[in-house]
Amino acid sequence: MTGYRSDLKYKSNELGNYIDITHKYSTKKKRVIMDTIPTYRADVYYNGKDYKFISVRYTMLKDKGQYFEIDNNRYEYEKIKKEIDDKYQFIFSIFSGxxxxxxxxxxxxxxxxxxxxxxxxxxxxxxxxxxxxxxxxxxxxxxxxxxxxxxxxxxxxxxxxxxxxxxxxxxxxxxxxxxxxxxxxxxxxxxxxxxxxxxxxxxxxxxxxxxxxxxxxxxxxx
Known part of the structure; x- marks a missing residue:
């Protein structure tokens, strides 16, 4: 079951800053990263009784040059992990704001x-x-x-x-x-x-x- 949308709103030039922020600091020997990765969006599923969702984080995105694409393998892994099976239907994605x-x-x-x-x-x-x-x-x-x-x-x-x-x-x-x-x-x-x-x-x-x-x-x- 694919259900979710893999198209993204835009490609941000600052997207990498959510993971590696070394360039913001003067250090040369150490790498500075954010240990909490923000959510790009949440994909919501419903089986008629319970809601479940997949957190699509920036680390799940693959740089394809002109755009970003969701890593399908990681997405499917999250669905298995959360036990989102064929009884659950994708209903919408929600973004910040x-x-x-x-x-x-x-x-x-x-x-x-x-x-x-x-x-x-x-x-x-x-x-x-x-x-x-x-x-x-x-x-x-x-x-x-x-x-x-x-x-x-x-x-x-x-x-x-x-x-x-x-x-x-x-x-x-x-x-x-x-x-x-x-x-x-x-x-x-x-x-x-x-x-x-x-x-x-x-x-x-x-x-x-x-x-x-x-x-x-x-x-x-x-």
């Missing part, structure tokens, strides 16, 4: 921005808000927590309402802030644990959103 719609186990639905694969084995994605930066939100929440330590009665609900587009009452705002984790500025999503369903959002040049790629492509042709 793509928007996905997520349905969580509690029934809530949220649209988020995909940033990359954080933990391949744990099926964990790094994500962000579409119109806000999670790191900036965490920084603001840390400041509010410090203020709240000194004055439990201070009105923080206005700040939280602006940050999350909610309508918290004072007590709700305090409880929410005290429980909200602020140890990391990264925002994560675990497929299978937090998420029961997710889909890629396709956006046309006018900004209209489509969940179905087929419908999106038919609109483009008209």
């Amino acid at each position: 793509d928007i996905i719609e997520v349905q969580k186990k509690d029934g809530t639905i949220e649209k988020v921005k995909f940033k990359g694969v954080n933990d391949d084995e744990a099926k964990k994605f790094e994500i962000d808000f579409i119109d806000k930066n999670n790191g900036g939100i965490i920084e603001n929440l840390r400041k509010l927590k410090e203020i709240l330590k000194n004055d439990k009665e201070i009105y923080i609900e206005k700040n939280l309402n602006e940050l999350f587009n909610k309508e918290f009452e004072h007590k709700e705002a305090v409880e929410f802030l005290e429980k909200f984790p602020t140890s990391s500025k990264q925002k994560f999503l675990t497929i299978g644990k937090d998420v029961v369903k997710f889909e890629k959002i396709y956006i046309n040049v006018l900004g209209k959103e489509y969940i179905s790629q087929e419908k999106f492509e038919n609109i483009i042709k008209k």
Whole structure:
């Protein structure tokens, strides 16, 4: 089963920097590399019940001169390793910056921005808000927590309402802030644990959103 797309968006002159970054340093005797290789994209598969994905990292790309091509042997090895068999159907690829719609186990639905694969084995994605930066939100929440330590009665609900587009009452705002984790500025999503369903959002040049790629492509042709 081939399923996945082997065509790539572009060839970057800086692609090699993701692996070997020796040229950025003055050292001549030592080689400097990045030990964490970024994800080029994630290919998502679904069998009607469970989601699995292949992390297509930059180390899986072969330089063909004018373009890069995915190493098919390494890709197939990853499919075997993750037990992605013929029961799984390829549904889409997601790149950094793509928007996905997520349905969580509690029934809530949220649209988020995909940033990359954080933990391949744990099926964990790094994500962000579409119109806000999670790191900036965490920084603001840390400041509010410090203020709240000194004055439990201070009105923080206005700040939280602006940050999350909610309508918290004072007590709700305090409880929410005290429980909200602020140890990391990264925002994560675990497929299978937090998420029961997710889909890629396709956006046309006018900004209209489509969940179905087929419908999106038919609109483009008209």
